[in-house]
Amino acid sequence: MTVDVPVLACRELRYEYGDRMAVDGVSFDIAPGQAFGLLGPNGAGKTTTIKMLCGLLAPSSGEVFVAGHRLDREPLAAKRHIGYVPQDLALYVELTARENLEFWGRLYGLRGAALKDRVDETLEVVSLEDRAKDVVKEFSGGMQRRLNLAVALLAHPTLLVLDEPTVGVDPQSRNAIMDRLEQLRSGGVAILYASHYMEEVERLCDMVGIVDHGSVVALGTPHELIETLGDAQTLRIVARGDLGAAASRIFAIPGVSEAMIVDGAVRVTAENASALVGVIASSVADVGVEIEGIEIGGANLESVFLKLTGRTLRD
Numbered sequence: 001m002t003v004d005v006p007v008l009a010c011r012e013l014r015y016e017y018g019d020r021m022a023v024d025g026v027s028f029d030i031a032p033g034q035a036f037g038l039l040g041p042n043g044a045g046k047t048t049t050i051k052m053l054c055g056l057l058a059p060s061s062g063e064v065f066v067a068g069h070r071l072d073r074e075p076l077a078a079k080r081h082i083g084y085v086p087q088d089l090a091l092y093v094e095l096t097a098r099e100n101l102e103f104w105g106r107l108y109g110l111r112g113a114a115l116k117d118r119v120d121e122t123l124e125v126v127s128l129e130d131r132a133k134d135v136v137k138e139f140s141g142g143m144q145r146r147l148n149l150a151v152a153l154l155a156h157p158t159l160l161v162l163d164e165p166t167v168g169v170d171p172q173s174r175n176a177i178m179d180r181l182e183q184l185r186s187g188g189v190a191i192l193y194a195s196h197y198m199e200e201v202e203r204l205c206d207m208v209g210i211v212d213h214g215s216v217v218a219l220g221t222p223h224e225l226i227e228t229l230g231d232a233q234t235l236r237i238v239a240r241g242d243l244g245a246a247a248s249r250i251f252a253i254p255g256v257s258e259a260m261i262v263d264g265a266v267r268v269t270a271e272n273a274s275a276l277v278g279v280i281a282s283s284v285a286d287v288g289v290e291i292e293g294i295e296i297g298g299a300n301l302e303s304v305f306l307k308l309t310g311r312t313l314r315d
Contacts, residue, residue, distance in 0.1 A: 005068045007032055007081070007159045007190035008053065013062035015048050022048045023059075024214040028207075030159070035181070035191040037205035037222075039198075039301075041309050045214040046194045047087065050163050053192065054084050067158050083157030087164045089148050093137035097128055097147050100136060101154060108155040122150040125180060142173025149177060153184075160184060161192045166200065178203060198302040208301065212309045225304045232257065232299040233273035237266040237280070241289035249283045258306050269303045 006029040015023040023045040030036045040046045051057040053064055055071050055078065064071040066078035091100050101119040110118055123129040126146040136144060145165060152160060160181075166174045174197075181204055185191055195201055201208060202222050210218040210225075218225055239246060243261050250268055251259035253276060258269035270276055274296050281291055 006030060006065070007034075007067055008036075008192065009063075009065040010049075010053060011063045011065075013049060013052055013064070014060045015045075015052060015057060016060045022214050023052070026062075026209075026211065026214075026216055028209050028216065028219065030190045030192060030207075032158075032190055033185055033188045034207065035185050035193055035205045037201035037208040038192060038194040038211065039196075039201060039208060039305055040211035044211045044309070046211060047163060049211070050161060050192070050194060054082055054161055055079055080155070081158040083152035083155065083160045085149055085152045085160070085162040085165050087167065089144055090151060091136050091144060091147060094135065096133050096135055097123065097139075097150075098132040100147065101150060104151045105154050110154070118154055122153050125153060126150045127176060140170070140173070142169035142176075145169050145173060146177060146180075149180065157189065159190045159192065163194045164196070165193075166195065166197060174200070198300065198305060202301050210305060210308055217308050218304070222301050226299050226301060229269075229299040229303055229307065231271045232269055232303060233271070234297045234299060234303065235266075235268040235270075235273045235277070235280070236262075236295040236297070237268060237284075237291060238264075238293040238295075239266065239284065239289050239291045241284075242287060243289070245287040246284040246289040249287055250280055253279055253283060258303060260306075269299060269306075 008030040011027050013023055013026040014021065026049055028036065038046055048057065052059045055075055067081040069078040071078045098119060101122060102115060105115045105118060123132050126149055128143065128146060128150065131143065136147065139147065149165060166177055178200060181191060193201065193205060206221060208220065208222055208225060209216050243266055247259040247261055247266050250256055250266065255276065256268060256270040260267055268280065277294060284291060
């Protein structure tokens, strides 16, 4: 029986900024064709971890293996397997889409017909073939994000690392990016996906690691993590009036673990939340809020995230 070597394996990664431990003992594996979601509040250590995994930062201690190559000992062999999509766009906006891809392709060592074929292929993958000759500064944010993904795909990576790849883009572009990532995962590419969009992580990822204060505080499949909430349910409350006051009043009700404004409604998480509907209605009426509708659903990954990392804003 053969055992697949993980495409990515990190062991006890640590990184210190002065006297502050930014990453403290992070370990996980990603198998071929697996998508791993990396979640955490701002400042939790996600981007620092990603930079160490891509060889952009040397860890204070710990080991990283990419396709069996130890990153600190065989950096070129390891990095040949990585396609990296950073938070900030790695594009030259005065150049066309094709010129950007040709530039990055040459850095990957592609030349001649091989370069042209690969550029054509990646433009098609991200549905930009009809805009290949257009200058990037004329692109929408979603188009630029898709082109940023195309750059990372030029060298046929075994491991695709994405750090907030859909920030600030429209729903259509987000959905297009997710469709492409699902296709790549099905084709055997391993994906490391860092995002604040929980619904994207639930859709794409087979495994999820939640980091806080530099450490992994939870690791498992989305289903396993959601199951830790037991019988928790969510309510989506559509109402008129001061939703902030309503959320504060609901959060004070015993048994409620979360009450926050999401997409113009109040989302409530509680065990057996449906039994609290009457109490919630009375509470929000006291602050002049009129309920127009309530939708009942199960707990989700965001509920787990908030339970583990808290509700306090992070800078």
